[in-house]
Amino acid sequence: MADQAPVPTRLTVLAGPTAVGKGSVAAWLRDTHPEVWISVSATTRAPRPGEVDGVHYHFVSDAEFDRMIADGELLEWAVVHRTARYGTPRGPVLEALAQGRPALLEIDLQGARQVRERMPEARFVFLSPPSWDELVRRLVGRGTETEAERERRLETARAELAAEAEFDVTVVNHTIHDAGEELIELMRS
Template structure:
Protein backbone atom coordinates (compact mmCIF):
# COMPACT_ATOMS: atom_id res chain seq x y z
CA UNK A 1 0.00 0.00 0.00
CA UNK A 2 1.26 3.48 -0.88
CA UNK A 3 1.83 5.89 1.98
CA UNK A 4 -0.27 9.04 1.93
CA UNK A 5 1.77 12.01 0.72
CA UNK A 6 1.99 15.43 2.30
CA UNK A 7 0.28 18.44 0.81
CA UNK A 8 2.38 21.54 0.02
CA UNK A 9 0.62 24.92 0.12
CA UNK A 10 2.14 27.84 -1.83
CA UNK A 11 0.84 31.30 -0.99
CA UNK A 12 2.05 34.89 -1.17
CA UNK A 13 0.95 38.36 -2.14
CA UNK A 14 -0.73 39.28 -5.39
CA UNK A 15 1.62 39.55 -8.40
CA UNK A 16 4.46 37.75 -6.61
CA UNK A 17 4.43 35.13 -9.36
CA UNK A 18 2.66 32.19 -7.70
CA UNK A 19 1.06 31.19 -11.00
CA UNK A 20 4.33 31.52 -12.91
CA UNK A 21 6.23 29.41 -10.37
CA UNK A 22 3.43 26.82 -10.35
CA UNK A 23 3.49 26.73 -14.19
CA UNK A 24 7.24 26.06 -14.11
CA UNK A 25 6.67 23.20 -11.65
CA UNK A 26 3.86 21.82 -13.87
CA UNK A 27 6.15 21.87 -16.92
CA UNK A 28 9.40 20.62 -15.37
CA UNK A 29 8.15 18.34 -12.57
CA UNK A 30 5.29 16.21 -13.90
CA UNK A 31 5.50 14.06 -10.77
CA UNK A 32 4.01 16.98 -8.79
CA UNK A 33 0.24 17.25 -9.04
CA UNK A 34 -1.10 20.82 -9.06
CA UNK A 35 -4.60 21.48 -7.86
CA UNK A 36 -6.83 23.48 -10.19
CA UNK A 37 -8.84 26.05 -8.23
CA UNK A 38 -12.44 27.07 -8.82
CA UNK A 39 -13.11 30.79 -9.29
CA UNK A 40 -15.93 33.16 -10.08
CA UNK A 41 -13.65 35.69 -11.77
CA UNK A 42 -13.58 36.01 -15.53
CA UNK A 43 -10.73 34.29 -17.40
CA UNK A 44 -7.67 36.38 -18.26
CA UNK A 45 -6.37 36.23 -21.84
CA UNK A 46 -4.83 32.81 -22.49
CA UNK A 47 -6.39 31.08 -19.49
CA UNK A 48 -8.10 27.77 -20.23
CA UNK A 49 -11.03 26.43 -18.20
CA UNK A 50 -10.01 23.26 -16.38
CA UNK A 51 -6.30 23.93 -16.87
CA UNK A 52 -5.67 27.26 -15.14
CA UNK A 53 -8.94 27.42 -13.18
CA UNK A 54 -12.42 25.97 -13.23
CA UNK A 55 -14.46 29.10 -14.05
CA UNK A 56 -17.94 28.96 -12.50
CA UNK A 57 -20.74 31.38 -11.70
CA UNK A 58 -21.56 32.56 -8.17
CA UNK A 59 -24.49 30.17 -7.74
CA UNK A 60 -22.41 27.09 -8.63
CA UNK A 61 -19.61 28.20 -6.33
CA UNK A 62 -22.04 28.78 -3.45
CA UNK A 63 -23.49 25.27 -3.84
CA UNK A 64 -19.98 23.75 -3.79
CA UNK A 65 -19.10 25.67 -0.62
CA UNK A 66 -22.37 24.76 1.12
CA UNK A 67 -21.92 21.03 0.35
CA UNK A 68 -18.37 21.04 1.77
CA UNK A 69 -16.90 20.25 -1.65
CA UNK A 70 -14.14 22.86 -1.13
CA UNK A 71 -11.07 22.30 1.04
CA UNK A 72 -10.83 26.08 1.38
CA UNK A 73 -12.42 29.11 -0.19
CA UNK A 74 -12.36 32.86 0.10
CA UNK A 75 -13.43 36.12 -1.46
CA UNK A 76 -10.20 37.63 -2.75
CA UNK A 77 -9.57 41.39 -3.10
CA UNK A 78 -13.21 41.91 -2.10
CA UNK A 79 -14.34 40.72 -5.52
CA UNK A 80 -14.08 37.16 -6.85
CA UNK A 81 -14.42 33.85 -5.00
CA UNK A 82 -11.69 31.24 -5.20
CA UNK A 83 -11.64 27.73 -3.77
CA UNK A 84 -9.91 24.36 -3.87
CA UNK A 85 -11.99 21.29 -4.74
CA UNK A 86 -11.51 18.78 -1.88
CA UNK A 87 -11.99 15.40 -3.61
CA UNK A 88 -9.11 15.61 -6.13
CA UNK A 89 -6.66 16.68 -3.39
CA UNK A 90 -7.64 13.78 -1.13
CA UNK A 91 -7.38 11.29 -4.00
CA UNK A 92 -3.87 12.43 -4.98
CA UNK A 93 -2.60 12.44 -1.39
CA UNK A 94 -4.04 8.95 -0.82
CA UNK A 95 -2.25 7.77 -3.97
CA UNK A 96 1.07 8.97 -2.50
CA UNK A 97 1.79 11.65 -5.12
CA UNK A 98 3.29 15.02 -4.16
CA UNK A 99 0.56 17.66 -4.35
CA UNK A 100 0.79 21.44 -4.57
CA UNK A 101 -1.90 24.03 -3.87
CA UNK A 102 -1.24 27.55 -5.19
CA UNK A 103 -3.66 29.68 -3.16
CA UNK A 104 -4.08 33.00 -1.40
CA UNK A 105 -3.32 33.76 2.25
CA UNK A 106 -6.92 33.31 3.44
CA UNK A 107 -7.05 29.88 1.84
CA UNK A 108 -3.69 28.86 3.33
CA UNK A 109 -4.99 29.73 6.80
CA UNK A 110 -8.07 27.56 6.25
CA UNK A 111 -5.95 24.63 5.05
CA UNK A 112 -3.69 24.99 8.12
CA UNK A 113 -6.76 24.45 10.32
CA UNK A 114 -7.86 21.31 8.43
CA UNK A 115 -4.45 19.89 7.38
CA UNK A 116 -1.83 21.19 9.84
CA UNK A 117 0.60 18.50 8.67
CA UNK A 118 0.92 20.21 5.27
CA UNK A 119 4.04 22.18 4.38
CA UNK A 120 3.24 25.90 4.09
CA UNK A 121 5.53 27.87 1.73
CA UNK A 122 5.38 31.66 1.44
CA UNK A 123 6.48 33.05 -1.93
CA UNK A 124 8.01 36.47 -1.38
CA UNK A 125 9.02 39.16 -3.88
CA UNK A 126 12.61 40.40 -3.80
CA UNK A 127 11.19 43.79 -2.72
CA UNK A 128 8.09 46.01 -2.72
CA UNK A 129 9.10 48.00 -5.82
CA UNK A 130 9.51 44.78 -7.80
CA UNK A 131 6.07 43.58 -6.68
CA UNK A 132 4.49 46.84 -7.87
CA UNK A 133 6.40 46.61 -11.17
CA UNK A 134 5.13 43.07 -11.76
CA UNK A 135 1.52 43.95 -11.00
CA UNK A 136 1.52 47.01 -13.26
CA UNK A 137 3.55 45.22 -15.94
CA UNK A 138 1.15 42.33 -16.41
CA UNK A 139 -1.55 44.81 -17.44
CA UNK A 140 -4.49 42.57 -16.52
CA UNK A 141 -6.11 44.89 -13.95
CA UNK A 142 -7.45 48.41 -14.20
CA UNK A 143 -6.23 51.17 -11.86
CA UNK A 144 -8.92 50.49 -9.23
CA UNK A 145 -8.19 46.74 -9.21
CA UNK A 146 -4.41 47.38 -8.95
CA UNK A 147 -4.93 49.68 -5.97
CA UNK A 148 -7.08 47.07 -4.22
CA UNK A 149 -4.52 44.33 -4.91
CA UNK A 150 -1.60 46.44 -3.64
CA UNK A 151 -3.47 47.24 -0.43
CA UNK A 152 -4.10 43.52 0.06
CA UNK A 153 -0.44 42.76 -0.76
CA UNK A 154 0.79 44.97 2.11
CA UNK A 155 -1.26 42.91 4.56
CA UNK A 156 -0.24 39.61 2.94
CA UNK A 157 3.48 40.39 3.13
CA UNK A 158 3.20 40.79 6.90
CA UNK A 159 1.91 37.20 7.16
CA UNK A 160 5.16 35.55 6.00
CA UNK A 161 6.01 34.54 9.58
CA UNK A 162 2.93 32.26 9.66
CA UNK A 163 4.57 29.95 7.10
CA UNK A 164 7.03 27.09 7.55
CA UNK A 165 9.33 28.24 4.74
CA UNK A 166 9.86 31.43 2.71
CA UNK A 167 11.05 31.24 -0.90
CA UNK A 168 12.08 34.51 -2.60
CA UNK A 169 10.90 34.72 -6.20
CA UNK A 170 13.89 36.58 -7.63
CA UNK A 171 14.20 34.05 -10.47
CA UNK A 172 11.32 31.76 -11.48
CA UNK A 173 13.44 28.68 -12.19
CA UNK A 174 15.43 29.00 -8.98
CA UNK A 175 12.33 29.66 -6.86
CA UNK A 176 10.43 26.73 -8.39
CA UNK A 177 13.35 24.35 -7.90
CA UNK A 178 13.71 25.47 -4.27
CA UNK A 179 9.97 24.91 -3.77
CA UNK A 180 10.18 21.38 -5.22
CA UNK A 181 13.21 20.60 -3.04
CA UNK A 182 11.20 21.54 0.06
CA UNK A 183 8.41 19.20 -1.01
CA UNK A 184 10.69 16.23 -0.37
CA UNK A 185 11.79 17.25 3.13
CA UNK A 186 10.21 16.64 6.53
CA UNK A 187 7.83 19.28 7.83
CA UNK A 188 9.64 21.84 10.02
CA UNK A 189 8.52 21.97 13.65
CA UNK A 190 5.52 24.31 14.08
CA UNK A 191 6.34 27.84 15.20
CA UNK A 192 5.36 28.52 18.79
CA UNK A 193 4.51 31.87 20.37
Protein backbone atom coordinates (compact mmCIF):
# COMPACT_ATOMS: atom_id res chain seq x y z
CA MET A 1 0.00 0.00 0.00
CA ALA A 2 3.05 2.27 -0.17
CA ASP A 3 1.89 3.76 -3.48
CA GLN A 4 -1.37 5.04 -1.98
CA ALA A 5 -1.88 8.53 -0.62
CA PRO A 6 -1.89 8.87 3.17
CA VAL A 7 -5.27 9.08 4.85
CA PRO A 8 -5.95 12.38 6.66
CA THR A 9 -6.67 12.09 10.37
CA ARG A 10 -10.30 13.09 10.48
CA LEU A 11 -12.97 11.07 12.17
CA THR A 12 -15.30 9.38 9.69
CA VAL A 13 -18.69 8.14 10.88
CA LEU A 14 -20.32 5.34 8.85
CA ALA A 15 -24.00 4.74 9.52
CA GLY A 16 -26.99 3.32 7.70
CA PRO A 17 -29.92 1.00 8.14
CA THR A 18 -29.72 -2.42 9.73
CA ALA A 19 -28.42 -5.19 7.42
CA VAL A 20 -27.01 -2.71 4.88
CA GLY A 21 -23.53 -4.14 5.40
CA LYS A 22 -21.83 -1.60 7.66
CA GLY A 23 -19.99 -4.33 9.52
CA SER A 24 -18.94 -6.06 6.31
CA VAL A 25 -17.61 -2.83 4.79
CA ALA A 26 -15.74 -2.03 8.02
CA ALA A 27 -14.28 -5.57 8.06
CA TRP A 28 -13.12 -5.16 4.44
CA LEU A 29 -11.51 -1.84 5.37
CA ARG A 30 -9.82 -3.47 8.41
CA ASP A 31 -8.42 -6.24 6.20
CA THR A 32 -7.25 -4.07 3.30
CA HIS A 33 -6.30 -0.78 4.98
CA PRO A 34 -4.64 -1.51 8.34
CA GLU A 35 -3.61 2.14 8.61
CA VAL A 36 -7.25 2.98 9.41
CA TRP A 37 -8.24 2.60 13.07
CA ILE A 38 -11.77 1.20 13.43
CA SER A 39 -13.64 1.62 16.68
CA VAL A 40 -14.98 -1.45 18.48
CA SER A 41 -18.37 -0.66 20.01
CA ALA A 42 -19.61 -1.88 23.36
CA THR A 43 -22.96 -3.68 23.38
CA THR A 44 -25.26 -5.38 25.83
CA ARG A 45 -26.55 -7.88 23.25
CA ALA A 46 -25.32 -11.45 23.13
CA PRO A 47 -22.66 -12.38 20.56
CA ARG A 48 -23.84 -13.79 17.23
CA PRO A 49 -22.19 -16.98 15.95
CA GLY A 50 -18.57 -16.25 15.02
CA GLU A 51 -18.35 -12.89 16.81
CA VAL A 52 -15.33 -12.42 19.06
CA ASP A 53 -15.30 -10.18 22.14
CA GLY A 54 -12.95 -7.24 21.63
CA VAL A 55 -12.82 -7.77 17.87
CA HIS A 56 -16.41 -7.38 16.67
CA TYR A 57 -17.79 -5.79 19.85
CA HIS A 58 -17.01 -5.44 23.52
CA PHE A 59 -19.83 -7.57 24.96
CA VAL A 60 -20.71 -6.11 28.36
CA SER A 61 -23.40 -6.57 30.99
CA ASP A 62 -26.13 -4.01 31.57
CA ALA A 63 -24.43 -3.05 34.84
CA GLU A 64 -21.08 -2.44 33.10
CA PHE A 65 -22.79 -0.39 30.38
CA ASP A 66 -24.52 1.69 33.08
CA ARG A 67 -21.13 2.28 34.71
CA MET A 68 -19.59 3.38 31.38
CA ILE A 69 -22.41 5.90 30.88
CA ALA A 70 -22.13 7.22 34.45
CA ASP A 71 -18.35 7.62 34.13
CA GLY A 72 -18.60 9.51 30.82
CA GLU A 73 -16.68 6.79 28.99
CA LEU A 74 -18.96 6.70 25.92
CA LEU A 75 -18.79 9.17 23.02
CA GLU A 76 -22.28 8.05 22.08
CA TRP A 77 -24.73 5.34 23.03
CA ALA A 78 -28.24 4.27 22.20
CA VAL A 79 -30.85 1.57 22.57
CA VAL A 80 -31.04 -0.13 19.17
CA HIS A 81 -34.03 -2.08 17.84
CA ARG A 82 -35.68 -1.53 21.25
CA THR A 83 -33.59 -4.32 22.72
CA ALA A 84 -29.85 -3.90 23.24
CA ARG A 85 -27.63 -0.92 23.97
CA TYR A 86 -24.61 -0.03 21.86
CA GLY A 87 -22.01 2.65 22.47
CA THR A 88 -18.62 3.94 21.35
CA PRO A 89 -15.90 4.08 24.00
CA ARG A 90 -14.56 7.68 23.91
CA GLY A 91 -10.94 7.11 24.97
CA PRO A 92 -9.78 4.92 22.08
CA VAL A 93 -11.27 7.33 19.50
CA LEU A 94 -9.47 10.34 20.96
CA GLU A 95 -6.26 8.33 21.32
CA ALA A 96 -6.31 7.21 17.66
CA LEU A 97 -6.88 10.77 16.44
CA ALA A 98 -4.15 12.11 18.76
CA GLN A 99 -1.75 9.54 17.25
CA GLY A 100 -2.57 10.87 13.79
CA ARG A 101 -4.43 7.73 12.73
CA PRO A 102 -7.50 8.01 10.51
CA ALA A 103 -10.44 6.76 12.54
CA LEU A 104 -13.74 5.17 11.55
CA LEU A 105 -16.86 4.71 13.65
CA GLU A 106 -19.35 2.17 12.30
CA ILE A 107 -22.50 3.06 14.24
CA ASP A 108 -26.26 3.43 14.05
CA LEU A 109 -28.23 6.57 13.23
CA GLN A 110 -28.86 7.57 16.86
CA GLY A 111 -25.16 7.34 17.60
CA ALA A 112 -24.22 9.32 14.49
CA ARG A 113 -26.51 12.13 15.62
CA GLN A 114 -24.82 12.22 19.04
CA VAL A 115 -21.36 12.27 17.48
CA ARG A 116 -22.44 15.14 15.19
CA GLU A 117 -23.33 17.14 18.33
CA ARG A 118 -19.99 16.37 20.00
CA MET A 119 -17.65 16.28 16.97
CA PRO A 120 -19.28 18.26 14.13
CA GLU A 121 -15.96 18.35 12.24
CA ALA A 122 -16.25 14.61 11.53
CA ARG A 123 -17.28 13.36 8.08
CA PHE A 124 -20.65 11.59 8.13
CA VAL A 125 -21.17 8.84 5.53
CA PHE A 126 -24.52 7.14 4.98
CA LEU A 127 -24.30 3.56 3.69
CA SER A 128 -27.38 2.84 1.61
CA PRO A 129 -28.71 -0.39 0.12
CA PRO A 130 -29.22 -0.55 -3.65
CA SER A 131 -32.96 -1.01 -2.99
CA TRP A 132 -35.44 -1.81 -0.22
CA ASP A 133 -35.91 -5.33 -1.61
CA GLU A 134 -32.15 -5.95 -1.44
CA LEU A 135 -32.04 -4.74 2.17
CA VAL A 136 -34.85 -7.16 3.09
CA ARG A 137 -33.06 -10.00 1.22
CA ARG A 138 -29.81 -9.31 3.12
CA LEU A 139 -31.54 -9.20 6.50
CA VAL A 140 -33.49 -12.41 5.92
CA GLY A 141 -30.41 -14.07 4.37
CA ARG A 142 -28.33 -13.53 7.51
CA GLY A 143 -30.58 -15.96 9.36
CA THR A 144 -29.47 -14.55 12.71
CA GLU A 145 -32.78 -13.04 13.84
CA THR A 146 -36.21 -14.40 14.67
CA GLU A 147 -39.19 -13.29 12.61
CA ALA A 148 -40.16 -10.77 15.31
CA GLU A 149 -36.60 -9.40 15.41
CA ARG A 150 -36.54 -9.09 11.59
CA GLU A 151 -39.81 -7.15 11.62
CA ARG A 152 -38.51 -4.84 14.36
CA ARG A 153 -35.28 -4.28 12.39
CA LEU A 154 -37.17 -3.54 9.18
CA GLU A 155 -39.33 -1.02 11.02
CA THR A 156 -36.15 0.63 12.31
CA ALA A 157 -34.60 0.50 8.81
CA ARG A 158 -37.49 2.50 7.32
CA ALA A 159 -36.84 5.34 9.79
CA GLU A 160 -33.06 5.10 9.26
CA LEU A 161 -33.41 5.34 5.47
CA ALA A 162 -35.45 8.52 5.88
CA ALA A 163 -32.46 10.19 7.62
CA GLU A 164 -30.08 9.93 4.65
CA ALA A 165 -30.20 13.70 4.03
CA GLU A 166 -28.61 14.31 7.47
CA PHE A 167 -25.30 12.92 6.17
CA ASP A 168 -22.48 14.59 4.26
CA VAL A 169 -22.33 11.91 1.58
CA THR A 170 -24.02 8.62 0.62
CA VAL A 171 -22.27 5.45 -0.48
CA VAL A 172 -24.50 2.78 -2.06
CA ASN A 173 -23.47 -0.73 -1.03
CA HIS A 174 -23.80 -2.67 -4.29
CA THR A 175 -20.79 -4.80 -3.28
CA ILE A 176 -18.60 -4.76 -0.17
CA HIS A 177 -15.46 -4.11 -2.25
CA ASP A 178 -16.92 -1.19 -4.21
CA ALA A 179 -18.45 0.43 -1.12
CA GLY A 180 -15.17 -0.02 0.75
CA GLU A 181 -13.16 1.53 -2.08
CA GLU A 182 -15.53 4.50 -2.22
CA LEU A 183 -15.29 4.93 1.56
CA ILE A 184 -11.49 4.90 1.64
CA GLU A 185 -11.39 7.44 -1.21
CA LEU A 186 -13.70 9.69 0.81
CA MET A 187 -11.44 9.30 3.84
CA ARG A 188 -8.46 10.36 1.70
CA SER A 189 -10.16 13.48 0.35
